[in-house]
Amino acid sequence: MSNPTDWAAVRADFPILDQQVRGQPLIYFDNAASSQKPRAVIAAIAHYYERDNANVHRGLHELSSRATDAYERARAKVAAYLGAASAEEVVFTRGTTEGINLVAQTWGAKFVRVGDVILLTEMEHHSNLVPWQMLAERTGARLRFVPVLDDGTLALERLGDWLTPEVKLFAFTHISNSLGTINPVAELCRAARAVGAVTLIDAAQSAGHLPVNVREIGCDFLVLSGHKMCAPTGIGVLYGRAELLEAMPPWHGGGEMIVSVSYERSTYKKAPHKFEAGTPNIAGAVGLGAAVDYLERLGRAAIFAHDLELTQQALAGLDALPGVRVLGPRGERGGLAGFVMAAAHPHDLTTFADRHGLALRGGHHCNQPLMKKLRLPGTTRASFYFYNTRAEVDRMLEILAEAVRFFA
């Protein structure tokens, strides 16, 4: 990247941002929940439906082959985006949650036994906790958690206390959705490999925000949601190392995942198709492919730098507000600021913000056990993306200062 990005021009790619909410210019700071979509993605989906729509992998007609090409091209784009060895390592899912459930119910059902340990961390989103609780219940495996320290980072110095040879799988988030902590994923994967544990990374908060390369990280599985990275809802990705995907039994049975079927039994396709029963979300995959192209053009390093700049601006401003405490580590972190305001409960504060055109998230952020540990009823979160501006952060800080006075 030689020229600095013209972020104002980039922002103009997002028609939804140009509107008033409750009589005020919209400030959309709920990007960690879902991002907005650029025209390029919306146009790719429209083009698919207006020109190419048909079912994939089975029709012998022109539209079906175009739809199949578009779908498989999207898979190849995602594979390149993630640095996967091949497109066969990319399984399309509905999102992060489905990807984790797929691994828990196929790999987990086959390889996890009574007495095995599934290691998680205390900062996992419910989507990277509940599927493992269900697996533990079915198999008799035990759950163990790497603690979160007061500064919002993991207790890495004592990782060996929890990451022992009984650990069959170590599943952890790349970026915490409530604390903003960026976990040292490559280091965690190395440590897991040393004890023979398989790794799964929840990249929901990172895949659209910073460079993510599965081979450099050295993970076995990685899951992401398209809608948090400029793609539509209902499409996501499970990356799995080829060897692991091949060893896993299929998940849902049905069309599209079989080679041949008799009344008594069937044979299954190879990965990724054996995990994609039924007609897939073709338009969603096309949208994700367009989103990946879009993000690659901007450059993920530039996106990360932009997010970080806004985050540091927000943290400095929040620190200066009376009765406001910011959560999570300082320095390099994900593009979000989670905080508590002594005068106002997160839901009162987000209602207040909403009436000023400011979209924040308030609550437990699908981190109930973590909030309980931190003794918080929840937090308020502002989460940024590359189309947000310094002026918007300034305006947020003004609105929050007003809230401090209003609720005092």
Add this chain to the structure above:
Amino acid sequence: MSTELEELYQSVILDHSKRPRNFGEIADGAVHVHGDNPSCGDEIDLSVKFGADGVVEDVKFKGVGCAISQASASLMTMKLKGRSEADAREMLRAFHDLVTTEVADPPRLLGDLRLLAGVRKFPQRVKCAMLGWRAFEQALEQKSGDASVSTEEA
């Protein structure tokens, strides 16, 4: 500043949320109901002591949550104490109407609870205002023992 916000967070409501009245627990002879809003994490522990003929002799609550849930519960305890069962049921119905529909002339029976009428402009917050009342409704149903209610089905 939005007038709807000012109506929602009137000074009496903010005062009750910061200094809740009848905050605590009735140890003996009371019905205890735990109520929660799982999606927001608001919680209420309500104790109600019924007298002869179902009169609400005493009512206390403990809880954590947003200003609306806590203020509504606090105001509720003040208004329910000493009421007959029939009055209490009438207040429950009238309060629900107050926060969900346009009521031209809310019943005087509700007293300061009428200050919560602003909630109806914020549909996502109705369950906050109703949390304490849902717990009270459950207490009325059983009249003894312990129970829990949730604004979402488990």
